[in-house]
Amino acid sequence: MFLRVNDLTAGYGGSTVLTGVSLDLEQGGALALLGRNGVGKSTLVMTLAGLVRPKSGSVMLAGRELAGRRPDQIARQGVGLVPQGRRVWSSLSVADHLELAARRARTPDPAWTVERVYERFPRLAERRGHLGGQLSGGEQQMVAIARALLTDPALVILDEPSDGLAPAVVDQIDDVLRKLRADGVTVLLVEQDLHLAFSVCDEVAVMAKGQVVHRAATPAFRRDPDTAHRLLGVAA
Numbered sequence: 001m002f003l004r005v006n007d008l009t010a011g012y013g014g015s016t017v018l019t020g021v022s023l024d025l026e027q028g029g030a031l032a033l034l035g036r037n038g039v040g041k042s043t044l045v046m047t048l049a050g051l052v053r054p055k056s057g058s059v060m061l062a063g064r065e066l067a068g069r070r071p072d073q074i075a076r077q078g079v080g081l082v083p084q085g086r087r088v089w090s091s092l093s094v095a096d097h098l099e100l101a102a103r104r105a106r107t108p109d110p111a112w113t114v115e116r117v118y119e120r121f122p123r124l125a126e127r128r129g130h131l132g133g134q135l136s137g138g139e140q141q142m143v144a145i146a147r148a149l150l151t152d153p154a155l156v157i158l159d160e161p162s163d164g165l166a167p168a169v170v171d172q173i174d175d176v177l178r179k180l181r182a183d184g185v186t187v188l189l190v191e192q193d194l195h196l197a198f199s200v201c202d203e204v205a206v207m208a209k210g211q212v213v214h215r216a217a218t219p220a221f222r223r224d225p226d227t228a229h230r231l232l233g234v235a236a
Helices: 041-048 071-076 094-102 114-120 122-126 137-149 167-182 194-200 218-222 225-232
Strands: 003-012 015-025 030-034 056-061 079-082 155-159 186-190 203-208 211-217
Touching: 003 041, 015 030, 015 041, 015 211, 030 041, 030 194, 041 155, 041 186, 071 079, 079 137, 094 114, 094 137, 114 122, 114 137, 122 137, 137 155, 137 167, 167 186, 167 194, 186 194, 194 218, 203 218, 203 225, 211 218, 211 225, 218 225
Parallel strands: 030 186, 030 203, 079 155, 155 186
Antiparallel strands: 003 015, 003 056, 203 211
16 A cells, blocks of 8 residues: 555643544555544644644555654655645746656656646746745645646645635646646545545545544435535535
């Protein structure tokens, strides 16, 4: 198994948010992580990326242990993070963002280059001279995704990429993510927009109270509205 999270416990200070989280993901696959607000999804993302130190448990990526390592070490092992809120610098141009990210590539001959990113995101090529603060929310999200790809990741983790975006822009993000899947990128997607999650991902896992409480293939989950309503409060 490409990514294997086993019995992961983590939190902040003296509080525990994740209590024995376990999940796995095959190389080239895509898993949507769903759940109500406050159940630990973003804490899991930050723990996988090294921004929160786990109290116990294991995170294996391609046979290498990542739990407890620094964020830069985890990034060099092939984890690319697209954080919630995008975190694009308003004073840097699109080109600046991409060139900075490209310098952090973990391999000397990365699969993703600035030129390839511009081919995949033609809107960014058009806006390469614009500052981050001049971009729309959708364009900023494309910068955040492109920035992660330029580290040449084996796994891309996206935390709520549709957050705050208009439906038409979410459709653009959907198209981008499906193309990344076609490129063989492994995806862990934390998302509230079920349409986007179902479109991109083969499987869904649902969190509640700091644990993964349900997992199913996407088609099966969509055929089970009672379970979706019970766990998420919405119809699938």
